[in-house]
Amino acid sequence: MADGSVSLSGQLAATTLHEAVSSSEVAKAEFSDRVPIRSVVSRPDGGAGLAGHRVRIGGWVKTGRKADKDAFAFLELNDGSCPANLQVIVDASVSDLSPLVPTGTCIAVDGVLKLPPAGTKQKVELRVEKVVHVGPVDPAKYPLPKTRLTLEFLRDFVHLRPRTNTISAVARLRNALAYATHTFFQKHRFLYVHTPIITTSDCEGAGEMFQVTTLISEADKLEKDLIKNPPPSAADIEAAQLLVKEKGEVVAQLKSAKAKKEDINASVAELKKEKENLAKLEERSKLKPGIPRKDGKIDYGLDFFARQAFLTVSGQLQVESYACCLSSVYTFGPTFRAEHSHTSRHLAEFWMVEPEIAFAELKDDMNCAEAVKGGRKFENKVEWGIDLASEHERYLTEVKFQKPVIVYNYPKDIKAFYMRLNDDSKTVAAMDVLVPKVGELIGGSQREERYDVIQQRIKDMGLPIEPYEWYLDLRRYGTVKHCGFGLGFERMLLFATGIENIRDVIPFPRYPGRADL
Secondary structure, eight states, X not given: XXXXXXXXXXXXXXXXXXXXXXXXXXXXXXXXXXOOHHHHHTXXXXXXXXXXXXXXXXXXXXXXXXXXXXXXXXXEEEXXXXXXXXXXXXXXXXXOSTTTSSTTOEEEEEEEEEOOOTTOSOSXXXXXXXXXXXXXXXXXXXSSOSSOOOHHHHGGGTTTGGGSHHHHHHHHHHHHHHHHHHHXXXXXXXXXXXXXXXXXXXXXXXXXXXXXXXXXXXXXXXXHXXXXXXXXXXXXXXXXXXXXXXXXXXXXXXXXXXXXXXXXXXXXXXXXXXXXXXXXXXXHHTOOSSSOEETTEEOGGGSTTSSOEEEOSOSHHHHHHHHHHHSEEEEEEEEEOOOOOOSTTOOSEEEEEEEEEESOXXXXXXXXXXXXXXXXXXXXXXXXXXXXXXXXXXXXXXXXXXXXXXXXXXXXXXXXXXXXXXXXXXXXXXXXXXXXXXXXXXXXXXXXXXXXXXXXXXXXXXXXXXXXXXXHHHHHTTOOOEEEEEEEHHHHHHHHHOOSOGXXXXXXOOBTTBOOO
C-alpha cells in the first residue's frame, strides 16, 4: 500500500532481520494452523524450494485486481510477519472474486505453492484451492485507498495506519530496538526495575505534570446524587433529633418503672436505630457539591491517594533507590509531560530508557551513553546561563562537528535539583548527547550524593521538602556516588529511521488536543 514514504519504507524494510529457512518443510505459526508468509518468502531461495507444498495462508490484501475478463484475481497478501507480500492467485471457479480484491480485505486461503512463470519478480506464488475466510471491506468507505498517503493524513487513522508500509516497518524497528535495549543492559548485568507510573514526586521540578485524581469524578457523582436525593433540610434534622429525644425518654421511663428486660431492650434498640438515622442525616446534610476544599485550598486528603498524585515524568528518582543497593539498574517505560508543545519532537506520552549506576561519576555516565565556534548567527542568542535551543543543538551536530556530540557541565540554574554541584558552584555534572536531525537524544548527570547540598538545592528551587524525604533518605543512610541518564526512545527512533515527526514513530501518539483511542 502506498503511503507517501515509499523509499523510506523500503529502507526500513531492509533493516528487518530475517532468519534463513533452508528446510524443505514449511514452518507453521506456533499458535495457529496457518503458515506465516515470512516462512515462505524469507527463505534464501525466496520460497521456490517449497513449490508443491499445500499451505494455509492468512493476511490482508495490499493490492488486488481481476484479470483475463474476471477469470481469476491477483492478490498481494501481507500478514505482518515480514515486510514482503505473497502473490496469491484465485480462480473465479473457486470463489466470487469481487469481495477479495479490495485493499484491506482479510482472507484466509488453502492452496498450493507454485513456481511463477519465468521472468516474473516473484520466486513463488500461491494458487488457491479453497477460500476459508473473508473479512470484507467496502472500498467506498475504507479510509486507506491505494494512493499516496501522507504521514500527517495517517495520524487521523492511528488504528488503521499499521497497515501501511512505513508504519508497519517502524513498528518492526521499534520492536527490534526495544529488544536490543533490554539485551544490552542484561548483557552488562543491569537489573530491570519497574518504576511506578503514578508518582507523588516531580522529578524535573518544572510542574508540567498530568494530575491523577478521583476528586472530579467523585464530585460529579455526588452532584448527580444530590439532585436525585436532595440533602435533608433543617426541619428533617430537627424532626430526627426530636424522635431521638422521645425514644430516649421512653427508655428512661421503662428503666425507672423497672419494666421487663425484653421491653427495655426493645426500646433501646429503637433508640439506637433513630440515633443512627440522625447521624446519617447530619452527615449527609454536610455534603456540598463541587471539589472539597479546606482552608481555601483543594482538600487532597479526601483524594484516592490522600495526597496529590501525578503521572510520572521520569522513573529516575525511584530507580535510584534500587541503584543504591543493587548497583546497576535500569527502567524502561512510559513517561508523561503536560507541556503544550506542538513541535515535531515532543509528545505528551513517551517512553524513556533510564539506567542508574552506583559507584560511578559523570565520565562513566558518558561512557555508558556512548556517543562518538563558527560565526553562525542564531535566532536564540547564545550566552551563559541559557539552555541550548534546538537550533543550537542541531548546529553542533550537523554543521560544526557533523556527528553526535556530548555537551557537559551545564549552568546549575537551568538543571534539576538532583544533579551534582561542581566545585565551581556554578555548574552541575550534567551531560546531553546530541545527534544530527534530532538534537538532544540523551540527558544525564552524576547525581548529588551529599545530603546537605541536595537539601539546599531543593530549597533553592522552591520545592517542598516533604515529598522528597524518602529521596533524602538515600543520602542519609549509606550514600554513594552514582549517575544515570534518560534516553528518549522515540527520539532514538527518529534518529534511526530519518522520519521527521515524532508522532509517527509511536503507535498511539498523544499530544495537545489529541488522544485517539
